[in-house]
Amino acid sequence: MPAVRIRRRRAVALASAAVLAGLAVPALTPATAGASAPAPEAPAAQAHAAVVADYYERAEGKTGDDLRDALNTIVSDQTKLSYSAVWDALKDTDEDPANSGNVVLLYSGVSRSKSLNGGDTGDWNREHVWAKSHGDFGTSTGPGTDIHHLRPADVQVNSVRGNKDFDNGGSAVANGGGSLTDSDSFEPRDAVKGDVARMIFYMAVRYEGTDGWPDLEPNGSVNNGSAPYIGKLDVLKAWNEQDPPDAFEQRRNDVIHESYQHNRNPFIDHPEWVESIW
Ligand SMILES: [Ca+2]
Numbered sequence: 658m659p660a661v662r663i664r665r666r667r668a669v670a671l672a673s674a675a676v677l678a679g680l681a682v683p684a685l686t687p688a689t690a691g692a693s694a695p696a697p698e699a700p701a702a703q704a705h706a707a708v709v710a711d712y713y714e715r716a717e718g719k720t721g722d723d724l725r726d727a728l729n730t731i732v733s734d735q736t737k738l739s740y741s742a743v744w745d746a747l748k749d750t751d752e753d754p755a756n757s758g759n760v761v762l763l764y765s766g767v768s769r770s771k772s773l774n775g776g777d778t779g780d781w782n783r784e785h786v787w788a789k790s791h792g793d794f795g796t797s798t799g800p801g802t803d804i805h806h807l808r809p810a811d812v813q814v815n816s817v818r819g820n821k822d823f824d825n826g827g828s829a830v831a832n833g834g835g836s837l838t839d840s841d842s843f844e845p846r847d848a849v850k851g852d853v854a855r856m857i858f859y860m861a862v863r864y865e866g867t868d869g870w871p872d873l874e875p876n877g878s879v880n881n882g883s884a885p886y887i888g889k890l891d892v893l894k895a896w897n898e899q900d901p902p903d904a905f906e907q908r909r910n911d912v913i914h915e916s917y918q919h920n921r922n923p924f925i926d927h928p929e930w931v932e933s934i935w
Pocket residue numbers: 847848849850851852900901902903906
């Protein structure tokens with residue numbers, strides 16, 4: 658049994674590595690037949706793909722509500738952080754790849770010193786992408802300290818976002834990097850629209866009302882207030898398509914998995930699962 662299991666996992670891992678590297682199988686037309694084969698996948702990428710494939714083993718082949726249930730079980734097995742520990746975690750997960758002394762601010766897209774964490778103008782603080790008032794879960798250890806949806810944000814930009822739902826439209830947010838807002842919604846800059854959507858989808862499958870926390874869900878509304886919902890679902894689904902996971906977001910998921918919570922955001926690894934569940 659172990660041999661079969663290992664072979665199957667290896668096949669899945671290799672296939673996933675090819676997909677992750679964007680290597681489509683070329684059509685064998687006379688013009689391309691005999692052309693040089695794609696370079697073999699680097700061992701590190703293969704090992705990474707194997708880790709990811711193993712992580713989702715019990716979700717394999719599932720769709721819809723069965724997939725959602727399996728993902729809830731998988732991602733709920735996690736280490737939980739205190740709210741004070743979130744500061745140091747974000748300095749790692751959101752480090753600027755071009756400057757290890759800085760973090761990249763989610764909505765502004767600017768790089769700022771890690772040491773400027775705080776609450777004053779010019780500082781960055783801990784933005785809850787799933788606004789903590791939507792379900793009123795606060796900052797005790799739980800959804801309010803789950804770094805899959807916590808990101809460094811400029812203090813003032815964070816204040817403009819407030820607890821607004823997500824939707825398209827509005828006027829430019831000062832120092833918002835192209836983010837827009839109106840009276841009842843916030844639209845992040847294009848480069849993080851998918852990141853925001855996938856954080857919301859993670860929260861929805863992680864928190865199902867079974868562990869003392871509210872059942873968080875995206876819906877079609879704005880003005881959700883303190884209900885455990887975030888809108889707008891159709892807009893978030895479109896953002897997931899429009900802005901696929903990039904290296905920064907994928908590294909972030911790996912760092913959280915390896916060093917902090919030991920769980921993953923499934924929608925960064927499999928953005929196509931959004932359409933299967935919603
Ligand atoms: Ca992005």
